[in-house]
Amino acid sequence: MAARVIVVTSGKGGVGKTTTVANLGTGLALRQKKVVMIDTDIGLRNLDLLMGMENRICFDLINVAENECRSFRQALIKDKRVENLFLLPASQIKNKDALTAEQMVRIVDELKEEFDYILIDSPAGIESGFENAVAPATEAIVVTNPEVPAVRDADRIIGLLQAKKIYEPLLVLNRLRSDMVKKRDMLDVDDINDILAIKLLGVVPEDEQIIIATNKGEPVVFNQQSKAGEAFRNIVRRLEGEAVPFMSFNTEPGVFGRFWKMLHGR
Amino acid sequence: MKLFRDDPSSKSQAVERLRLILVHDRAKVSTGLLELLRNEIINAISKYVEIDEDQMEIELNSSEAKAELVANIPVLKVRRALDN
Ligand SMILES: Nc1ncnc2c1ncn2[C@@H]1O[C@H](COP(=O)(O)OP(=O)(O)OP(=O)(O)O)[C@@H](O)[C@H]1O
Ligand SMILES: [Mg+2]
Numbered sequence: 001m002a003a004r005v006i007v008v009t010s011g012k013g014g015v016g017k018t019t020t021v022a023n024l025g026t027g028l029a030l031r032q033k034k035v036v037m038i039d040t041d042i043g044l045r046n047l048d049l050l051m052g053m054e055n056r057i058c059f060d061l062i063n064v065a066e067n068e069c070r071s072f073r074q075a076l077i078k079d080k081r082v083e084n085l086f087l088l089p090a091s092q093i094k095n096k097d098a099l100t101a102e103q104m105v106r107i108v109d110e111l112k113e114e115f116d117y118i119l120i121d122s123p124a125g126i127e128s129g130f131e132n133a134v135a136p137a138t139e140a141i142v143v144t145n146p147e148v149p150a151v152r153d154a155d156r157i158i159g160l161l162q163a164k165k166i167y168e169p170l171l172v173l174n175r176l177r178s179d180m181v182k183k184r185d186m187l188d189v190d191d192i193n194d195i196l197a198i199k200l201l202g203v204v205p206e207d208e209q210i211i212i213a214t215n216k217g218e219p220v221v222f223n224q225q226s227k228a229g230e231a232f233r234n235i236v237r238r239l240e241g242e243a244v245p246f247m248s249f250n251t252e253p254g255v256f257g258r259f260w261k262m263l264h265g266r
Numbered sequence: 267m268k269l270f271r272d273d274p275s276s277k278s279q280a281v282e283r284l285r286l287i288l289v290h291d292r293a294k295v296s297t298g299l300l301e302l303l304r305n306e307i308i309n310a311i312s313k314y315v316e317i318d319e320d321q322m323e324i325e326l327n328s329s330e331a332k333a334e335l336v337a338n339i340p341v342l343k344v345r346r347a348l349d350n
Protein backbone atom coordinates (compact mmCIF):
# COMPACT_ATOMS: atom_id res chain seq x y z
CA MET A 1 0.00 0.00 0.00
CA ALA A 2 1.40 3.38 -0.98
CA ALA A 3 -0.74 6.31 0.08
CA ARG A 4 -1.92 9.17 -2.06
CA VAL A 5 -0.31 12.22 -0.47
CA ILE A 6 -2.48 15.30 -0.92
CA VAL A 7 -1.73 18.78 0.42
CA VAL A 8 -4.65 21.15 0.99
CA THR A 9 -3.55 24.74 0.59
CA SER A 10 -4.79 28.22 -0.37
CA GLY A 11 -2.43 31.13 0.09
CA LYS A 12 -5.06 33.27 1.75
CA GLY A 13 -6.01 32.44 5.32
CA GLY A 14 -9.42 31.45 6.55
CA VAL A 15 -10.85 30.15 3.28
CA GLY A 16 -11.61 26.64 4.54
CA LYS A 17 -8.48 24.47 4.29
CA THR A 18 -8.86 22.89 7.70
CA THR A 19 -12.60 22.38 7.21
CA THR A 20 -11.85 20.66 3.89
CA VAL A 21 -9.21 18.35 5.38
CA ALA A 22 -11.48 17.34 8.29
CA ASN A 23 -14.38 16.54 5.98
CA LEU A 24 -12.44 14.79 3.24
CA GLY A 25 -10.51 12.75 5.79
CA THR A 26 -13.69 11.70 7.54
CA GLY A 27 -15.53 11.11 4.26
CA LEU A 28 -12.76 8.90 2.89
CA ALA A 29 -12.61 6.89 6.13
CA LEU A 30 -16.39 6.44 5.96
CA ARG A 31 -15.69 4.71 2.66
CA GLN A 32 -13.32 2.28 4.40
CA LYS A 33 -10.14 4.02 3.34
CA LYS A 34 -7.31 4.21 5.83
CA VAL A 35 -6.60 7.90 6.33
CA VAL A 36 -4.17 10.07 8.27
CA MET A 37 -4.56 13.84 8.43
CA ILE A 38 -1.47 15.90 9.26
CA ASP A 39 -1.90 19.38 10.72
CA THR A 40 1.16 21.42 9.73
CA ASP A 41 -0.14 24.73 11.04
CA ILE A 42 2.50 24.93 13.78
CA GLY A 43 1.50 27.22 16.62
CA LEU A 44 -2.08 27.59 15.40
CA ARG A 45 -3.41 24.09 15.43
CA ASN A 46 -7.10 23.75 14.58
CA LEU A 47 -7.71 20.42 12.95
CA ASP A 48 -7.91 18.66 16.33
CA LEU A 49 -10.75 21.00 17.29
CA LEU A 50 -12.74 20.39 14.12
CA MET A 51 -12.36 16.66 14.76
CA GLY A 52 -13.21 16.92 18.46
CA MET A 53 -9.86 15.34 19.33
CA GLU A 54 -8.30 18.20 21.31
CA ASN A 55 -8.32 16.42 24.67
CA ARG A 56 -6.46 13.38 23.48
CA ILE A 57 -3.20 14.89 22.24
CA CYS A 58 -0.05 13.51 23.84
CA PHE A 59 2.58 13.93 21.18
CA ASP A 60 2.60 16.12 18.09
CA LEU A 61 4.24 16.57 14.71
CA ILE A 62 7.33 18.25 16.15
CA ASN A 63 7.78 15.42 18.69
CA VAL A 64 7.71 12.95 15.80
CA ALA A 65 10.08 15.08 13.72
CA GLU A 66 12.57 15.29 16.58
CA ASN A 67 12.21 11.62 17.47
CA GLU A 68 10.87 12.52 20.89
CA CYS A 69 8.44 9.60 20.84
CA ARG A 70 9.10 5.98 20.02
CA SER A 71 7.36 6.09 16.66
CA PHE A 72 4.77 8.13 14.83
CA ARG A 73 2.21 5.62 16.10
CA GLN A 74 2.43 7.12 19.58
CA ALA A 75 1.43 10.53 18.24
CA LEU A 76 -1.48 9.44 16.03
CA ILE A 77 -4.93 10.08 17.49
CA LYS A 78 -7.55 7.58 16.43
CA ASP A 79 -11.06 8.75 15.66
CA LYS A 80 -13.74 7.21 17.88
CA ARG A 81 -16.56 7.40 15.31
CA VAL A 82 -14.95 6.03 12.17
CA GLU A 83 -12.54 3.17 11.72
CA ASN A 84 -9.20 3.89 10.09
CA LEU A 85 -9.14 7.64 10.64
CA PHE A 86 -6.14 9.24 12.35
CA LEU A 87 -4.79 12.70 13.12
CA LEU A 88 -1.20 13.75 13.54
CA PRO A 89 -1.67 17.07 15.35
CA ALA A 90 0.43 20.20 14.97
CA SER A 91 2.54 21.47 17.80
CA GLN A 92 1.13 24.41 19.72
CA ILE A 93 4.49 25.54 21.07
CA LYS A 94 7.86 26.57 19.70
CA ASN A 95 8.52 28.63 16.65
CA LYS A 96 7.36 27.85 13.16
CA ASP A 97 10.89 27.04 12.05
CA ALA A 98 10.96 24.03 14.36
CA LEU A 99 10.03 21.83 11.40
CA THR A 100 11.92 21.28 8.15
CA ALA A 101 10.81 20.05 4.75
CA GLU A 102 13.22 17.10 5.05
CA GLN A 103 11.57 16.04 8.29
CA MET A 104 8.13 16.22 6.68
CA VAL A 105 9.29 14.08 3.77
CA ARG A 106 10.76 11.50 6.14
CA ILE A 107 7.62 11.33 8.29
CA VAL A 108 5.32 10.98 5.30
CA ASP A 109 7.57 8.29 3.84
CA GLU A 110 7.07 6.25 6.99
CA LEU A 111 3.31 6.80 7.04
CA LYS A 112 2.89 6.01 3.36
CA GLU A 113 3.19 2.27 3.76
CA GLU A 114 0.31 2.04 6.20
CA PHE A 115 -2.33 4.34 4.75
CA ASP A 116 -4.42 4.88 1.63
CA TYR A 117 -4.57 8.64 2.00
CA ILE A 118 -2.36 11.21 3.70
CA LEU A 119 -4.05 14.61 3.82
CA ILE A 120 -1.82 17.53 4.76
CA ASP A 121 -3.44 20.68 6.14
CA SER A 122 -1.22 23.59 5.15
CA PRO A 123 -0.96 26.90 7.01
CA ALA A 124 -1.90 30.11 5.19
CA GLY A 125 0.85 32.00 3.40
CA ILE A 126 3.65 31.08 1.02
CA GLU A 127 6.51 30.82 3.49
CA SER A 128 8.26 27.93 5.19
CA GLY A 129 5.05 26.44 6.60
CA PHE A 130 3.66 26.17 3.08
CA GLU A 131 6.94 24.72 1.81
CA ASN A 132 6.92 22.07 4.54
CA ALA A 133 3.34 21.09 3.82
CA VAL A 134 3.93 20.77 0.08
CA ALA A 135 7.33 19.05 0.20
CA PRO A 136 6.05 15.48 0.70
CA ALA A 137 2.90 15.86 -1.44
CA THR A 138 2.34 14.50 -4.93
CA GLU A 139 -1.14 15.98 -5.32
CA ALA A 140 -2.73 19.23 -4.20
CA ILE A 141 -6.14 20.66 -3.50
CA VAL A 142 -6.38 24.44 -3.70
CA VAL A 143 -9.22 25.90 -1.65
CA THR A 144 -10.60 29.31 -2.53
CA ASN A 145 -13.64 31.53 -1.95
CA PRO A 146 -15.56 33.47 -4.61
CA GLU A 147 -13.85 36.73 -3.66
CA VAL A 148 -11.16 38.74 -5.44
CA PRO A 149 -8.36 38.39 -2.83
CA ALA A 150 -8.90 34.65 -2.36
CA VAL A 151 -8.90 33.98 -6.12
CA ARG A 152 -5.80 36.06 -6.62
CA ASP A 153 -3.94 34.12 -3.93
CA ALA A 154 -5.19 30.83 -5.37
CA ASP A 155 -3.65 31.79 -8.70
CA ARG A 156 -0.34 32.50 -7.03
CA ILE A 157 -0.44 29.19 -5.18
CA ILE A 158 -1.23 27.27 -8.37
CA GLY A 159 1.91 28.79 -9.90
CA LEU A 160 4.01 27.80 -6.89
CA LEU A 161 2.61 24.25 -6.90
CA GLN A 162 3.38 23.87 -10.58
CA ALA A 163 6.92 25.05 -9.92
CA LYS A 164 7.08 22.14 -7.47
CA LYS A 165 5.96 19.76 -10.20
CA ILE A 166 2.40 19.41 -8.97
CA TYR A 167 1.08 20.32 -12.39
CA GLU A 168 -2.59 19.56 -11.93
CA PRO A 169 -3.85 20.87 -8.61
CA LEU A 170 -7.58 20.43 -8.00
CA LEU A 171 -9.87 23.26 -7.00
CA VAL A 172 -12.40 23.42 -4.19
CA LEU A 173 -14.59 26.51 -4.30
CA ASN A 174 -15.89 27.08 -0.78
CA ARG A 175 -18.57 29.37 0.68
CA LEU A 176 -20.54 29.97 -2.49
CA ARG A 177 -23.84 31.78 -1.88
CA SER A 178 -26.41 31.10 -4.58
CA ASP A 179 -28.55 34.06 -3.48
CA MET A 180 -25.64 36.42 -4.15
CA VAL A 181 -24.76 34.66 -7.40
CA LYS A 182 -28.36 35.13 -8.52
CA LYS A 183 -28.10 38.88 -7.86
CA ARG A 184 -24.80 38.93 -9.77
CA ASP A 185 -23.03 40.04 -6.63
CA MET A 186 -20.76 37.02 -6.38
CA LEU A 187 -18.31 35.35 -8.75
CA ASP A 188 -19.86 32.11 -9.97
CA VAL A 189 -18.37 28.73 -10.77
CA ASP A 190 -17.89 29.60 -14.45
CA ASP A 191 -16.05 32.83 -13.63
CA ILE A 192 -13.65 31.02 -11.33
CA ASN A 193 -13.13 28.17 -13.80
CA ASP A 194 -12.41 30.69 -16.49
CA ILE A 195 -9.91 32.65 -14.44
CA LEU A 196 -8.00 29.86 -12.69
CA ALA A 197 -8.37 27.19 -15.39
CA ILE A 198 -7.67 24.17 -13.22
CA LYS A 199 -9.81 21.11 -12.70
CA LEU A 200 -12.76 21.69 -10.38
CA LEU A 201 -13.05 19.08 -7.63
CA GLY A 202 -16.09 20.56 -5.95
CA VAL A 203 -18.19 23.50 -4.86
CA VAL A 204 -19.18 23.87 -1.21
CA PRO A 205 -22.00 26.26 -0.35
CA GLU A 206 -21.95 28.68 2.54
CA ASP A 207 -23.66 26.69 5.28
CA GLU A 208 -24.28 27.50 8.93
CA GLN A 209 -24.11 23.76 9.63
CA ILE A 210 -20.34 24.11 9.29
CA ILE A 211 -20.25 26.38 12.32
CA ILE A 212 -22.53 24.03 14.24
CA ALA A 213 -20.27 21.13 13.25
CA THR A 214 -17.24 23.00 14.57
CA ASN A 215 -19.06 23.72 17.84
CA LYS A 216 -19.58 19.99 18.27
CA GLY A 217 -16.23 18.81 16.95
CA GLU A 218 -18.01 16.66 14.40
CA PRO A 219 -17.31 17.28 10.70
CA VAL A 220 -20.35 18.30 8.65
CA VAL A 221 -19.82 15.36 6.29
CA PHE A 222 -21.63 13.21 8.91
CA ASN A 223 -24.72 15.39 8.54
CA GLN A 224 -27.05 13.95 5.90
CA GLN A 225 -29.25 17.08 5.94
CA SER A 226 -26.48 19.57 5.26
CA LYS A 227 -25.79 20.89 1.76
CA ALA A 228 -22.14 21.42 2.64
CA GLY A 229 -22.03 17.86 3.95
CA GLU A 230 -23.40 16.63 0.63
CA ALA A 231 -20.85 18.72 -1.25
CA PHE A 232 -18.01 17.17 0.73
CA ARG A 233 -19.40 13.65 0.20
CA ASN A 234 -19.44 14.37 -3.54
CA ILE A 235 -15.86 15.62 -3.42
CA VAL A 236 -14.80 12.42 -1.69
CA ARG A 237 -16.40 10.34 -4.45
CA ARG A 238 -14.70 12.42 -7.15
CA LEU A 239 -11.35 11.96 -5.39
CA GLU A 240 -12.03 8.25 -5.58
CA GLY A 241 -12.49 8.52 -9.32
CA GLU A 242 -16.27 8.57 -9.60
CA ALA A 243 -17.85 10.98 -12.05
CA VAL A 244 -20.34 12.80 -9.82
CA PRO A 245 -22.40 15.60 -11.38
CA PHE A 246 -21.96 19.02 -9.80
CA MET A 247 -24.80 20.37 -7.66
CA SER A 248 -26.40 23.23 -9.49
CA PHE A 249 -25.68 26.65 -8.04
CA ASN A 250 -25.55 28.44 -11.29
CA THR A 251 -28.96 30.00 -11.19
CA GLU A 252 -28.11 33.01 -13.32
CA PRO A 253 -28.99 32.94 -17.01
CA GLY A 254 -26.24 31.87 -19.38
CA VAL A 255 -25.25 33.81 -22.49
CA PHE A 256 -28.46 32.84 -24.25
CA GLY A 257 -30.55 33.91 -21.30
CA ARG A 258 -28.84 37.27 -21.24
CA PHE A 259 -29.62 37.91 -24.91
CA TRP A 260 -33.18 36.85 -24.28
CA LYS A 261 -33.42 39.37 -21.48
CA MET A 262 -32.01 42.11 -23.69
CA LEU A 263 -34.45 41.40 -26.48
CA HIS A 264 -37.33 41.53 -24.11
CA GLY A 265 -36.08 44.48 -22.11
CA ARG A 266 -35.87 42.08 -19.13
CA MET B 267 -17.83 42.74 -25.31
CA LYS B 268 -20.10 45.76 -25.05
CA LEU B 269 -22.57 43.58 -23.26
CA PHE B 270 -20.00 43.03 -20.59
CA ARG B 271 -18.93 46.61 -20.11
CA ASP B 272 -22.52 47.66 -19.65
CA ASP B 273 -22.98 45.18 -16.88
CA PRO B 274 -22.60 47.19 -13.69
CA SER B 275 -22.90 44.24 -11.33
CA SER B 276 -20.25 43.85 -8.66
CA LYS B 277 -19.52 40.36 -9.97
CA SER B 278 -18.52 41.64 -13.41
CA GLN B 279 -16.33 44.24 -11.74
CA ALA B 280 -14.68 41.44 -9.81
CA VAL B 281 -14.07 39.48 -13.01
CA GLU B 282 -12.56 42.47 -14.80
CA ARG B 283 -10.34 43.39 -11.87
CA LEU B 284 -9.12 39.83 -11.45
CA ARG B 285 -8.22 39.56 -15.12
CA LEU B 286 -5.98 42.62 -14.88
CA ILE B 287 -4.48 41.67 -11.53
CA LEU B 288 -3.54 38.22 -12.77
CA VAL B 289 -1.92 39.53 -15.94
CA HIS B 290 0.46 41.48 -13.76
CA ASP B 291 0.87 38.88 -11.03
CA ARG B 292 1.74 36.17 -13.52
CA ALA B 293 4.08 38.40 -15.53
CA LYS B 294 5.89 39.45 -12.37
CA VAL B 295 6.14 35.97 -10.91
CA SER B 296 7.41 34.15 -13.96
CA THR B 297 10.93 35.51 -13.85
CA GLY B 298 12.25 36.42 -17.22
CA LEU B 299 8.89 36.31 -18.99
CA LEU B 300 9.62 39.59 -20.75
CA GLU B 301 13.16 38.47 -21.53
CA LEU B 302 11.78 35.27 -23.01
CA LEU B 303 9.20 37.13 -25.06
CA ARG B 304 11.86 39.50 -26.30
CA ASN B 305 14.03 36.67 -27.56
CA GLU B 306 11.15 34.88 -29.23
CA ILE B 307 10.00 38.06 -30.93
CA ILE B 308 13.50 38.73 -32.23
CA ASN B 309 13.66 35.19 -33.57
CA ALA B 310 10.30 35.46 -35.26
CA ILE B 311 10.75 38.78 -37.02
CA SER B 312 14.42 38.53 -37.87
CA LYS B 313 13.45 36.29 -40.77
CA TYR B 314 11.82 39.28 -42.44
CA VAL B 315 13.47 42.40 -41.10
CA GLU B 316 16.77 43.32 -39.58
CA ILE B 317 16.20 45.07 -36.28
CA ASP B 318 18.23 47.07 -33.81
CA GLU B 319 18.22 44.70 -30.88
CA ASP B 320 19.94 47.13 -28.53
CA GLN B 321 17.25 49.75 -29.00
CA MET B 322 14.37 47.32 -28.76
CA GLU B 323 11.97 47.88 -25.87
CA ILE B 324 9.25 45.65 -24.62
CA GLU B 325 7.07 46.25 -21.60
CA LEU B 326 3.78 45.45 -20.00
CA ASN B 327 1.63 48.52 -19.50
CA SER B 328 -1.67 48.78 -17.81
CA SER B 329 -4.35 51.32 -17.33
CA GLU B 330 -7.56 51.05 -15.40
CA ALA B 331 -9.31 49.14 -18.13
CA LYS B 332 -6.72 46.97 -19.82
CA ALA B 333 -3.25 45.56 -19.86
CA GLU B 334 -1.16 45.73 -23.00
CA LEU B 335 2.14 44.46 -24.19
CA VAL B 336 3.99 47.32 -25.87
CA ALA B 337 6.96 46.63 -28.08
CA ASN B 338 9.08 49.25 -29.74
CA ILE B 339 11.31 47.63 -32.33
CA PRO B 340 13.52 49.84 -34.52
CA VAL B 341 13.84 48.35 -38.01
CA LEU B 342 17.20 48.68 -39.76
CA LYS B 343 16.52 46.85 -43.01
CA VAL B 344 13.81 44.86 -44.64
CA ARG B 345 15.06 41.65 -46.14
CA ARG B 346 14.55 41.30 -49.87
CA ALA B 347 11.46 39.27 -50.58
CA LEU B 348 12.28 35.96 -52.22
CA ASP B 349 10.80 35.64 -55.67
CA ASN B 350 7.34 34.23 -55.78
N1 LIG C 1 -18.81 26.54 3.64
C1 LIG C 1 -18.75 27.26 4.78
N2 LIG C 1 -19.86 27.84 5.31
C2 LIG C 1 -19.78 28.55 6.44
N3 LIG C 1 -18.67 28.74 7.15
C3 LIG C 1 -17.52 28.21 6.69
C4 LIG C 1 -17.50 27.42 5.49
N4 LIG C 1 -16.23 27.01 5.28
C5 LIG C 1 -15.49 27.49 6.31
N5 LIG C 1 -16.25 28.21 7.16
C6 LIG C 1 -15.78 28.93 8.37
O1 LIG C 1 -14.68 29.73 8.00
C7 LIG C 1 -13.71 29.77 9.00
C8 LIG C 1 -12.36 29.38 8.45
O2 LIG C 1 -12.36 28.03 8.07
P1 LIG C 1 -11.05 27.13 8.20
O3 LIG C 1 -10.48 27.21 9.56
O4 LIG C 1 -11.37 25.79 7.65
O5 LIG C 1 -10.11 27.91 7.19
P2 LIG C 1 -8.53 27.74 6.98
O6 LIG C 1 -8.29 28.01 5.53
O7 LIG C 1 -8.06 26.45 7.51
O8 LIG C 1 -7.98 28.94 7.87
P3 LIG C 1 -6.42 29.21 8.27
O9 LIG C 1 -5.79 29.84 7.07
O10 LIG C 1 -6.51 30.13 9.43
O11 LIG C 1 -5.81 27.87 8.60
C9 LIG C 1 -14.21 28.85 10.11
O12 LIG C 1 -14.78 29.62 11.10
C10 LIG C 1 -15.24 27.99 9.42
O13 LIG C 1 -16.24 27.57 10.29
MG1 LIG D 1 -6.48 26.06 8.94
